[in-house]
Amino acid sequence: MVDALRESMRGEVIGRDHPAYDEARRVWNGLIDRRPIVIARCADTADVVQAVRVAREHRPLVSVRGGGHQVAGSGVCDDGLVIDLSAMTGVRVDPTTRTARVAAGTTWADVDRATQRFGLATTGGEVSVTGVAGLTLGGGLGAMMRTYGLSCDNLRSVEIVTADGAVRTASRDEHPDLFWAARGGGRGLGVVTSFEFDLHPLGPEVAGSLVMYPYEDAERLFRAWRDYALEAPDTVMPEIGIWSFPPLPEIPEELHGRRMVLTNGVYIGDPADADPVLAPLRRLGTPLVDMSATVPYVDSQSALDPLFPDGGRYYWKSHFLDELTDEAISVLVAQEARCPSPESLIVVRTLGGAIARIGDDETAYAHRSARFNLSIDASWPDPELDGAAIEWARSTWDALAPFATGGVYLNFAGLGEDIDAFGRAVLGPHEERLGEIRRIYDPDGLFGSAAGRP
Numbered sequence: 001m002v003d004a005l006r007e008s009m010r011g012e013v014i015g016r017d018h019p020a021y022d023e024a025r026r027v028w029n030g031l032i033d034r035r036p037i038v039i040a041r042c043a044d045t046a047d048v049v050q051a052v053r054v055a056r057e058h059r060p061l062v063s064v065r066g067g068g069h070q071v072a073g074s075g076v077c078d079d080g081l082v083i084d085l086s087a088m089t090g091v092r093v094d095p096t097t098r099t100a101r102v103a104a105g106t107t108w109a110d111v112d113r114a115t116q117r118f119g120l121a122t123t124g125g126e127v128s129v130t131g132v133a134g135l136t137l138g139g140g141l142g143a144m145m146r147t148y149g150l151s152c153d154n155l156r157s158v159e160i161v162t163a164d165g166a167v168r169t170a171s172r173d174e175h176p177d178l179f180w181a182a183r184g185g186g187r188g189l190g191v192v193t194s195f196e197f198d199l200h201p202l203g204p205e206v207a208g209s210l211v212m213y214p215y216e217d218a219e220r221l222f223r224a225w226r227d228y229a230l231e232a233p234d235t236v237m238p239e240i241g242i243w244s245f246p247p248l249p250e251i252p253e254e255l256h257g258r259r260m261v262l263t264n265g266v267y268i269g270d271p272a273d274a275d276p277v278l279a280p281l282r283r284l285g286t287p288l289v290d291m292s293a294t295v296p297y298v299d300s301q302s303a304l305d306p307l308f309p310d311g312g313r314y315y316w317k318s319h320f321l322d323e324l325t326d327e328a329i330s331v332l333v334a335q336e337a338r339c340p341s342p343e344s345l346i347v348v349r350t351l352g353g354a355i356a357r358i359g360d361d362e363t364a365y366a367h368r369s370a371r372f373n374l375s376i377d378a379s380w381p382d383p384e385l386d387g388a389a390i391e392w393a394r395s396t397w398d399a400l401a402p403f404a405t406g407g408v409y410l411n412f413a414g415l416g417e418d419i420d421a422f423g424r425a426v427l428g429p430h431e432e433r434l435g436e437i438r439r440i441y442d443p444d445g446l447f448g449s450a451a452g453r454p
Ligand SMILES: Cc1cc2nc3c(=O)[nH]c(=O)nc-3n(C[C@H](O)[C@H](O)[C@H](O)COP(=O)(O)OP(=O)(O)OC[C@H]3O[C@@H](n4cnc5c(N)ncnc54)[C@H](O)[C@@H]3O)c2cc1C
Pocket: 028, 063, 064, 065, 066, 067, 068, 069, 070, 071, 073, 074, 075, 076, 085, 104, 124, 125, 126, 127, 130, 131, 132, 133, 134, 135, 136, 137, 138, 139, 140, 141, 142, 186, 187, 188, 190, 191, 192, 193, 308, 411, 412, 450, 451
């Protein structure tokens, strides 16, 4: 298989004997240590076609890697073929049609930089080094989502190489079934080589609110925040979390390592209009520090990057909630107090708005009516804490399950076995339809593994 790839591809083919092998198999999550047979680092769509053809012939386990940020490390497999898109980067903006064509290995930082040159943006994630591909194919939660929809809602089309080696465009007009599936259920359909996004006017500066409150007031603050979030206009995506900041220069020294309640929101519109929307976030209690400011949109989108270092150890799980009851808040705060590592956080994002205005059956994404996403992000640097940190995330998830919809956000899944176990929780009523579409485009299950296992 390695020779067949080397003979047919322009990009690098990295086998186990290659000096770059150990670097190439690494992903963002340092907990993941997988040893594929070979990594096919595609240079272009033609390389992807070749890699798929070789995979058809040799039938290895296949995983597809975009930005390598899936917490479960599903972009890399053991003893199989990694089709690696990380060298296929680039963003082409058309300001007239307000669209951007984004190559599948691109990260959000590059999308934001390129689109902001024209005063445009689309919904990306909240950490700019995350890959566009995995994030968009699983849905895509971010600061702009209540105003303009999830990342996947902003897709006009994708170019995808399916299991037969054909290069297809999927859009509302071409292969609409594949396009439906790609928006929220996009794993295991093929290899997406580029994404075409709708863009919206925003920036170059945005007003953001970032306020830290005392941990001791957590329950009361969460309740006040919830009441605000339920009434907030669609131009903001309010968030709240419990976290301690590492000693970063941007954070006042007296707050380093101190556990705090953080609230945050970015106004998606002209900063001059932001105050009435964001001011309530500063009045939820007595702030320890208020770091609210008007900043360039690209800075706002990358502000959290240093807090999620590459190579740290991570295990995340999430719930969707229809309501955030007082009882759920008490359980959340009690669970948080048991957390074994200061790097971990629990964060609640507000949904609704534009997400909920799209019909349940219009895309494969299955959680449109939920009001909140709650993510339990166990993060720790020390391998000795592996067991305790994972146990904390799992028991916190279990404790909060009675308050949740039963739905799970695929993009925040912690390990391969979680993705397998979730099944219906991720796709809800769309599971059957997605299965049918997978059988049409991948009848022999070439990408079956990419849907879950690795
Ligand atoms: C620090 C951090 C912050 C995050 N913040 C957010 C956030 O704000 N909002 C949010 O929604 N999510 C967020 N996530 C989760 C993120 O959406 C997922 O981790 C996502 O999978 C990352 O995409 P990637 O391309 O980097 O992943 P990869 O690990 O490269 O890929 C993940 C999976 O996506 C599929 N895939 C990737 N590329 C392709 C392709 N070209 N064709 C077909 N399938 C492909 C494969 O099944 C692969 O296993 C965050 C993750 C991290 C680590």
